[in-house]
Amino acid sequence: MGLTTSTKTFKERLEDSKKDGFMQKAVAKAQDDQWVKREGARDELGHWEQWRELGEQIRQHTISYLPDYLEQFSDKVAEQGGKVFFAQTAEEATEYVKQVVIEKKAKKVVKSKSMVTTEVDIDPMLLNLDGVSVMETDLAEFILQMDDWDEPSHIVFPSIHKNREQIRQVFAEKLGYQGDNDPVNLARCAREVMRKFFLEAEVGITGCNFAIADSGVINLNTNEGNADLTISIPKTQIVLMGMERIVPSIKEAEVLDNLLARSAVGQSLTTYVTFAGIKNEDESDGPEEFHVVILDNGRSNALGTAFEPVLQCIRCGSCLNVCPVYRHIGGHGYGSIYPGPIGAVLSPVLGGYKQFGELPYASSLCGACTDTCPVKIPLHELLIEHRRVMTNELNMQHGFDDFQMRVVGKATATPSLFKMAMKIDHVGLAPLSKKKEITVENMFQYGGYIAKGPGLVKGWTDVRDLPRPPKSSENFRSWYKKHKAGEKND
Structure with a gap:
């Protein structure tokens, strides 16, 4: 899969999305x-705009001094006996993980939800190793795995495009599940399968919400506890993180955790907020080997450019x-593991305009994306900047x-x-106009609507x-002139 989730063209993906009525209803709901x-969780916190400004300042400061904080974090991990690979x-990332798994002679690997592991195609690499089995332990990712590694459609809710009956059918076919489509029973089925795998896994792989530079530990936010089990049971842990996912200290992590929980799932705090690293001598669980893979993979393309805020x-x-566009086309329409407005900005940075x-x-x-962003990324302005670069600097708009x-x-x-x-x-567009019953005041009173607009307008009139x-x-x-003239006469 990697960064790209489909081999279809953009227009083909849009056609598929327009036909998927269930997906559109699910996303809208x-x-x-x-x-x-x-909005309720944000109001409860109070002073939301000040929190956003603080989050923006933390992230901008960290990105400005990124090499320094990455070096500090790497040194701290090494001091505690862990290993860091840039x-x-x-x-390079998948090769490092591959060598660790081979060295440990691991047969079972458990993974918690991670966009970066999907970005670098960790799952296919592991499945191609002789005798190695992989288990996605986030419930939504587990559902996608059971459904022949279906594509995720949302950053936080990867299986949002599936309903409970579809999931029941997948579990019945792949797991022999014989129950109903009640979400509680489906979750229990998944839990039973996962728990056995957890206890036998030699290697655990997680992502990283934030890496703490001054302590060398990672910060994870989950609602299911699967990441904690991925960390605490296997003897070897591998963390994959984008190089930008770092903060100076735990104080900044606490601020961002508050912003993240309220913005992602509308909670005051996620169920499990974990700070973890290599096992200490006085601890009974945790990894004896701790590896952190810090990934660039195109992120440095944004540094020092107009796209750095992403x-x-x-x-x-x-x-x-x-996003109204995401509401209509869903995650699969974007063809990237990073869909929606953030994906529309980030994907060209990582994967290029072609x-x-x-x-x-x-x-x-x-x-709307800019207004809701908890760290104040000017997303719609960056989308305009992408268009400007493609049109003016790269001369990609032609013909x-x-x-x-x-x-x-x-x-x-x-x-x-x-x-x-x-x-x-009015006269010129008459040949393209069609009559339609008036359902909204003044909408079609001038002789119908344009059904098939010419050229670029067609993309609008189709939908x-x-x-x-x-x-x-x-x-x-004309109305305004008459109106002003009437005011003068009065």
Whole structure:
């Protein structure tokens, strides 16, 4: 899988998304439910905007001094007997993990939820090793694994596109489950399978919400406890983290944990907030070997550029939960393991424009993502910056699309041409207009709506109603002149 989740083109993925009615309803319901929970949890905390400003300052400071904090963290891990490996690429990261698993002669590996492990394709690598079995221990990721490693569709809720009956069918086929589709019973089935695997696993692999620079420990936030079991039972632990996921001390981690829980799942605090490292001599559980793989994999492309703020991300998924585009196309429409607004900004940074150049255009630029981000990443501004780079610096906008945009730009920037267009738009669009029953006041009273717009407009009219413009004598400008004249006469 890696960073890319589909071999289909962007248009093909959109067509699939438009046909998936269940997914659209599931995403819409999740967004609506999360809105209530998220805003309630934020209000409960109080002074939310000040918390956001503090979170932004912490992340900006850390990114500004990233080499220093990474070095400090690495030294602290080494002091405690752990090992740190800096991986420039996904291949280097997977090779390091592979060598550890082979060296330990491990046969069973347990994994807690981690976007980075998915990004570098850890699962396929492990499954290709002779005699090695892998178990995803996050319930949602476990469901996707049982369903032949289906693609995740959300940063926080990977299996949001599946309903309970679909999950029951997967469990019945793959696990011999014979119960109903009650979520409690399905969870119990998964728990029974996982617990046996936990007790036999030699290696545990986790991600990392935040690495604590001055103490050399990692901070994990989970609601199921699976990450704690992944850390405490296997003798060897491997942590994979993006190089930006670091904070100076536990004080900053506590601030970000508060922001993360409220923004991701609408809770005051996640059920399990864990700080862990190599096992101490006086402890009864924990890893005897502790490895941390710190991954670049394109993140350094953002440093010192206009896209540097994207590295502030704490992977809460809040921007997905307010995005109108994500609401309609779901996670699979983006073709990246990082979907939604954050994915539309981050994926081109990590994977390049050739692979993900369509994503910055998959946005209405409404700004809801920027408004909800707990660390104040200007997401919609970064989407515009991607478009500017592709259009102006890389000259990627060309052909008929470029010609259309130049014509529109010229017409809207020239008063005489704009006035002319306002006079003929009603008549000129008549051949493209279709009659439709009036369901909203004034919506279609001027002779229908545009069903199949020309050129770039088609992308809009395929999924939205575009009313036919009124006659020149009845448009807003004409009305306004009459209205002002009437005021003077009065």
